[in-house]
Amino acid sequence: MNFKILFDFLRDLERNNSKEWMDANRRRYHDVRDSYISWLDDLNHTLEAIDKSYYSTPGKKGINRINNNLMFHPNKPVYKDHFGAGLDKAPNTADFYIQIGINESMLAGGFWRPDPKSLQSIRDGIDYNGEELKKILQKKSFQDTFGGLVLDQKLKMAPKGFSNDHAHLDLLKNKTFAVMSPLTEREILQDNFKETVVQVYKEMSPFRRYLNKTVTV
Template sequence: MHVRDLAQFLAELSENNNRAWFAMNKPRYDLLRLEFLELVTELIKGISAFDPAVANCNPKKALFRFHRDMRFAREGGPYKTTFSASITSSGLKRPSQGGGPAYYFHIDANGSLLVAGGEYMPPADRLRAIRFQLEKNEVGLIAALKDRNLKKTFGSLQEEGKLLRPPKGFSPDLPQIELIKLKSFIVWTENSIGGLSGAALKKQLLSNFRHAFPLIAWLRSIK
């Protein structure tokens, strides 16, 4: 993976997000996309060493579309300015599809690498299942979050979109109510890719994903 070339391509695209520029630079895109697919293929193999459940994830399906759906895009051009992928045991990327817990990462036009693990905005039925599990016993989640490597790499759960009040049917007096108020169960970290080689990028991603595994495993245990 030519990391610097990818960052440069995305930076240029962010300034020229139109079909004419993209058509002229499509050979660059095609090569970078192929390299990105190879990286995701290698990541699936590497993750499978500590999480065999993802071994059959299709790398092509793990990649997110690069073309933006202009029916729903309120701003920006026809192309996303990130290369992104989500690796799951189900092979489905999006929580709305029932993808379940995921290993996610993207590289953006600012040269930033975001690495995440968990479930972001799961659908209502899945969110209820997680909350009911927490109501019964939150020990598993707390143990996962106390994992030394997870805590060092990611800190704690992100609280984006957290409810101000307890969800319907849950007592505000529950000791774990602050966890139950969450709408996502995900950790992430963001760093610059400046100076990273392709090999170093792969190594960093695998290390981060391994550290996210305790949370992934706990979420996957909830049926």
């Protein structure tokens, strides 16, 4: 995949973010999108080969729509400034997300503001064995890659059913359990970019497996 072509398209789209421009450049968009899907397909096969628990997710299934949802966010532009995709997308499991954009690129995963039932399951898992999660989060290579959990909404007090002197109170207060590794355009344009993605996937795997165990047990 020539990611330079993808970045060039997104920059032109940002300058001309309208349905009229997209209609006039529809073929160009599909060429970029199809190339990205092919790259995702190749990555999907690679991850499937190295992880026996991986849930095969073809690129066409994993890629997100480039249209913003204007019904719920009417002030947003018509189109996003990035291409996003989720792989290893088994139902009700922690996501592995790839975003390549002109303003923000990242590799991320976990649960972003999960539904109440999943959130309760994660908290129950932490209550039962929070030490395992702490060990994962505190590992040096994990810290170097992600820096810890994504900062998001957090309770001020212990969640219902847990005491304020709980040994893992700081973790229990979280409403999001996700990590993120930022990417630069320079990294994405490197020949070894796929290897970078695979390495981050491997580093993230124990964290995602821990979360998946809490919501499926």
